[in-house]
Amino acid sequence: MRELTSPSVVKDIINTYGFRVRKALGQNFLMDANIIDKIVNAAELTPGDLVFEIGPGLGVLTQRLARSAGKVIAVEIDKNLLPILTETLTDFDNAQVVHADALKVDFDRLAAEHTEGGFGKGAKSFKLVANLPYYITTPILMHLLTSGFNFDCLVVMMQKEVAERLQASPGGKDYGSLSIAVQYYTVPEIVTRVPKTVFFPAPDVESAVIQLTRRKRPPVTLESEEVFFKVVRAAFGQRRKTLLNSLTGSGLAEKETWIKILEEAAIDPTRRGETLTIEDFANLANTYHRYQE
Numbered sequence: 001m002r003e004l005t006s007p008s009v010v011k012d013i014i015n016t017y018g019f020r021v022r023k024a025l026g027q028n029f030l031m032d033a034n035i036i037d038k039i040v041n042a043a044e045l046t047p048g049d050l051v052f053e054i055g056p057g058l059g060v061l062t063q064r065l066a067r068s069a070g071k072v073i074a075v076e077i078d079k080n081l082l083p084i085l086t087e088t089l090t091d092f093d094n095a096q097v098v099h100a101d102a103l104k105v106d107f108d109r110l111a112a113e114h115t116e117g118g119f120g121k122g123a124k125s126f127k128l129v130a131n132l133p134y135y136i137t138t139p140i141l142m143h144l145l146t147s148g149f150n151f152d153c154l155v156v157m158m159q160k161e162v163a164e165r166l167q168a169s170p171g172g173k174d175y176g177s178l179s180i181a182v183q184y185y186t187v188p189e190i191v192t193r194v195p196k197t198v199f200f201p202a203p204d205v206e207s208a209v210i211q212l213t214r215r216k217r218p219p220v221t222l223e224s225e226e227v228f229f230k231v232v233r234a235a236f237g238q239r240r241k242t243l244l245n246s247l248t249g250s251g252l253a254e255k256e257t258w259i260k261i262l263e264e265a266a267i268d269p270t271r272r273g274e275t276l277t278i279e280d281f282a283n284l285a286n287t288y289h290r291y292q293e
């Protein structure tokens with residue numbers, strides 16, 4: 001089998017198939033065996049795992065996943081990669097490629113289809129491992145977190161700045177509504193930073209691999225998740241304003257109502273949204289929710 005971590009092999013495959021790399025699809029192929037090991041180790045794969053991959057590309061990560069997991073289902077949007085994947089995955093009976101847009105895939109249903117008597121029958125846990133196409137990092141993450149997909153962990157490579165936002169704590173410039181959404185559902189941990197040089201073609205930005213382990217239960221008690229995320233977005237709507245002004249600017253309630261809500265929740269209205277912890281947001285959202293009833 002040809003080594004997909006070798007730049008000359010990658011270029012040879014691309015030329016042989018007359019494949020045109022599409023920047024618009026976030027196509028930067030990883031060529032570093034050490035980074036691939038770090039990604040696969042962070043997923044702690046066992047033969048009982050059914051692993052999903054988004055964007056297998058030429059199949060470099062897919063091959064490693066197939067060696068360690070029970071089954072791999074890789075979702076690829078670019079049909080021009082399918083004949084290449086047929087060749088690179090030919091030795092792996094436990095890997096299957098699905099031609100689809102990952103943003104439109106119902107992963108929970110796909111998992112169910114593949115466990116009930118199907119290809120991944122007997123799988124004990126679901127994981128998702130991917131070197132993500134960066135142009136859709138945030139929507140893909142939100143899709144995976146909020147769609148009811150019952151994964152144990154996600155190990156994903158993304159733009160370094162986005163990974164830092166996912167792990168950020170209150171008070172810093174990186175902390176925002178994405179940090180809170182991710183930390184509500186998972187425990188994030190950056191596994192490694194990745195230089196541009198290990199990709200073909202090299203991307204414009206540095207990357208990082210992050211492990212997101214699903215929480216068994218949420219870190220806070222909410223009366224409504226929907227209201228919680230609305231209030232979080234409202235608080236970060238205008239970052240340079242005070243919490244009171246930002247919340248008022250969101251149009252969710254009148255200024256007078258927000259003053260009462262903040263007082264009842266014992267939160268100083270002159271604070272900035274980015275100083276609030278997830279517990280503060282839960283308190284604020286639950287108080288707001290009661291005012292709506």
Ligand code: SAM
Binds near residue numbers: 054060076103131132
């Ligand atoms: N896994 C390969 C690797 O590590 O070398 C390729 C990673 S490359 C950064 C991203 C891959 O995602 C490409 O193969 C691209 O075609 C695919 N892709 C882009 N948008 C997608 C989408 N909406 N759904 C599924 N795959 C997508």
